[in-house]
Each structure stands twice: as C-alpha cells, then as structure tokens.
Amino acid sequence: TSNWSIIESTLREGEQFANAFFTLETKIKIAKALDEFGVEYIELTSPAASPESFNDCKTICSLGLKKSKILTHIRCHMDDARLAVETGVDGVDVVIGTSSFLREHSHGKDMTWITKQAIEVIEFVKSKGIEIRFSSEDSFRSELVDLLSIYRTVDKVGLNRVGVADTVGCADPRQVYDLVRTLRGVVSCDIECHFHNDTGCAIANAYAALEAGATHIDTSVLGIGERNGITPLGGLIARMMVADPEYVKSKYNLPMLREIENLVADAVEISVPFNNYITGFCAFTHKAGIHAKAILANPATYEILNPTDFGMSRYVSIGHRLTGWNAVKSRAEQLNLDMTDEQVKDATAKIKELADVKTQSMEDVDAILRIYHTAITSGEL
Numbered sequence: 001t002s003n004w005s006i007i008e009s010t011l012r013e014g015e016q017f018a019n020a021f022f023t024l025e026t027k028i029k030i031a032k033a034l035d036e037f038g039v040e041y042i043e044l045t046s047p048a049a050s051p052e053s054f055n056d057c058k059t060i061c062s063l064g065l066k067k068s069k070i071l072t073h074i075r076c077h078m079d080d081a082r083l084a085v086e087t088g089v090d091g092v093d094v095v096i097g098t099s100s101f102l103r104e105h106s107h108g109k110d111m112t113w114i115t116k117q118a119i120e121v122i123e124f125v126k127s128k129g130i131e132i133r134f135s136s137e138d139s140f141r142s143e144l145v146d147l148l149s150i151y152r153t154v155d156k157v158g159l160n161r162v163g164v165a166d167t168v169g170c171a172d173p174r175q176v177y178d179l180v181r182t183l184r185g186v187v188s189c190d191i192e193c194h195f196h197n198d199t200g201c202a203i204a205n206a207y208a209a210l211e212a213g214a215t216h217i218d219t220s221v222l223g224i225g226e227r228n229g230i231t232p233l234g235g236l237i238a239r240m241m242v243a244d245p246e247y248v249k250s251k252y253n254l255p256m257l258r259e260i261e262n263l264v265a266d267a268v269e270i271s272v273p274f275n276n277y278i279t280g281f282c283a284f285t286h287k288a289g290i291h292a293k294a295i296l297a298n299p300a301t302y303e304i305l306n307p308t309d310f311g312m313s314r315y316v317s318i319g320h321r322l323t324g325w326n327a328v329k330s331r332a333e334q335l336n337l338d339m340t341d342e343q344v345k346d347a348t349a350k351i352k353e354l355a356d357v358k359t360q361s362m363e364d365v366d367a368i369l370r371i372y373h374t375a376i377t378s379g380e381l
C-alpha cells in the first residue's frame with residue numbers, strides 16, 4: 001500500500017453535505033489549507049451546477065496552489081465537459097450511473113449509449129491536454145460484466161483513471177477487494193475509489209481498495225458529503241499511518257489536520273466529533289489505572305498513533321475512581337511535590353473516595369496532592 005494519492009473532495013462531495021454552503025472566500029481558505037497539508041488533488045463542484053460554481057472553479061484554478069492539482073467533477077455529458085475545460089482545471093472527473101437502479105430511475109440510458117457518450121467526453125477532454133477520469137456511479141450494484149466491459153473500453157481509448165464508487169455505502173471490504181483486484185487485471189490505468197459511509201465501512205473499504213491495487217482515494221474533511229458522507233481525510237490518514245508511517249509523513253503536513261478540520265467544521269457549523277480519528281478530544285486520553293501506568297512507562301503500550309506526529313498531546317486522566325497510584329505519582333512529580341510511594345498511595349485512596357461521589361478535575365487532583373504534601377512537610381503525616 002505505498003504509492004497512492006488523495007483526491008480531496010470537500011469542495012465537491014462535501015458541498016453535498018446537508019449543512020454546507022461555501023462562499024468563494026471559504027472555498028479559497030479550504031483549498032489553500034488542503035494544498036498546505038499536501039493532498040495531491042482537490043476536487044471542485046461542477047461548473048455546470050451554477051454560475052457561481054463556474055466562477056469559483058476558475059478562481060481556485062488561478063490561485064496557483066503549490067502542490068494540489070485541481071479537478072472538477074461532471075456528469076458524462078458534452079455540455080458539462082465544454083464548461084469544465086474552460087475553467088482552467090488540471091483534470092476532469094466524469095461520472096455516470098451504471099446500476100440498473102440509476103439506469104432506470106435516473107438517466108434512463110443503456111450501456112451502449114453510456115459507452116458511446118463516455119468515449120466522446122473522454123476524447124474531448126484529452127484533446128485539451130487535461131487529465132481525465134471516468135467513473136461508474138453505484139458500482140457495487142452494477143452488473144460486473146457491464147462494469148468490466150466499459151472500463152476495458154475506456155482504458156483502450158486511453159485515460160488517466162477509472163473510478164469505482166460505492167454511492168450508497170453498501171459495500172464491505174471483501175467485496176471492495178474483489179472488485180478492485182479484478183479491475184486491476186483488466187485496465188492498465190490508475191484506479192480511483194470513492195466510498196460512502198452509510199454502514200461505517202468507508203475507511204476500511206478505502207484500505208481494502210489500496211491493498212487490491214487502487215491508486216487514488218476520495219476523501220472529505222471530517223467525511224462530510226451526501227447523507228452521512230464518505231471516507232474522512234483524517235480517518236484515512238490514521239489508517240495509513242499505521243500501514244506505512246514513513247510514506248504518510250513524507251507526503252503530508254500532519255500537524256495541519258486539526259486546523260483544516262476546525263476550518264471546515266466552522267464553515268458547515270458542526271463540531272469535531274468526540275471520537276474523531278486523531279483530533280477527537282479524547283483520541284489520546286488514557287484513563288484506567290492500568291493503562292495510565294503503562295502509558296507513563298512507554299506510550300506505545302496503548303497507543304498505535306503518536307500524538308506528537310500530529311501536533312497533538314497525550315493526556316492521562318487522573319481524578320476518577322478507576323485511577324491508579326502510578327498516574328497520581330507522575331502528577332505529583334510534574335508538580336514537583338516530593339512524596340514517598342506510601343504517601344502517594346494515601347493520596348490516591350483519597351482521590352478515589354472523592355471520585356466515587358463525583359469525577360475530580362485535574363485542579364481538584366492537584367489540590368489534594370498539595371494538601372497531602374503540605375501535611376507531610378509540616379509533619380502532620
């Protein structure tokens with residue numbers, strides 16, 4: 001799983017999130033932050049969506065970002081393709097529904113028509129010297145023969161990537177692995193994957209896709225998108241940091257993750273979830289006495305990710321009934337209070353007694369420690 005890229009779709013899929021409304025100013029801020037973070041591609045809403053979408057796309061293309069290439073995302077239609085190539089984008093992501101659900105209830109076209117249309121759009125975009133990707137919407141509810149046949153055809157025509165999309169979030173990692181593996185044997189171009197998170201598989205599916213030979217994963221910041229969204233940028237980073245830390249660290253400016261999430265959370269008026277990957281408030285908080293003791297001895301005992309890689313810090317929670325004297329001792333040391341183990345154990349018993357009534361804040365814990373310490377130095381204990 002090394003040699004893959006991120007197609008960051010906060011400014012396309014993310015605009016389909018219920019709360020999203022991005023002004024040009026906000027889009028520019030997000031695009032610059034993503035560029036700074038180091039994503040390889042930034043995908044923007046179709047210029048065919050509205051006049052402002054067209055203008056915003058043009059403006060973002062003219063920012064001259066350092067690293068990220070700009071893509072826009074269009075229907076498989078010549079009118080959209082003509083607009084897209086006028087915006088100055090580096091690449092165009094084309095999509096069309098191939099499942100019977102979408103063929104019958106959305107555009108009403110058969111595979112022969114879809115294939116012909118795809119070739120025309122691909123040839124046109126290529127003729128402008130722009131990157132092109134062709135993707136089938138709702139890939140996992142499409143007929144495998146239809147999918148493979150259209151991918152094979154477009155690969156022969158020649159293009160940068162084909163895309164697989166789990167539009168409804170129904171796929172599981174094994175299905176993803178099988179489909180991408182099969183596709184890897186059929187096309188020679190790159191393979192991009194897009195996973196919705198309706199059943200909580202979006203990160204695992206992205207990982208399975210990479211293991212099977214996919215080269216590009218679609219993400220959005222905090223996973224925002226249609227319904228409950230897609231593979232979150234931070235979640236993919238967390239997963240890949242475990243799989244291949246050096247590669248991830250070499251490519252991305254990891255301490256920026258939190259800033260980008262805060263920026264997007266503010267823009268769409270949500271808060272970062274408590275259990276968010278890497279940046280959730282308790283992502284590096286250790287609580288039970290046994291955990292705290294081990295973490296204080298060696299953080300790797302109970303941490304697979306190192307908070308400092310992301311500019312985050314570790315926190316050992318002390319003022320609760322599950323606490324242990326090792327954690328209390330370490331706090332006493334931090335406070336420069338000279339206490340014997342026996343004295344620390346007495347203080348721990350007091351903390352537990354109080355915490356049985358109500359969780360004690362760090363200030364409460366510190367106060368208890370200071371009282372015990374004063375009592376010791378004054379000879380009362």
Ligand code: HCA
Nearest residue numbers: 095135137138163165167194
């Ligand atoms: C949608 C389109 C899409 C496209 C994915 C892709 C999907 O239904 O809004 O271009 O690969 O999920 O199918 O986001």
Ligand code: CU
Nearest residue numbers: 013167194226
């Ligand atoms: Cu989608």
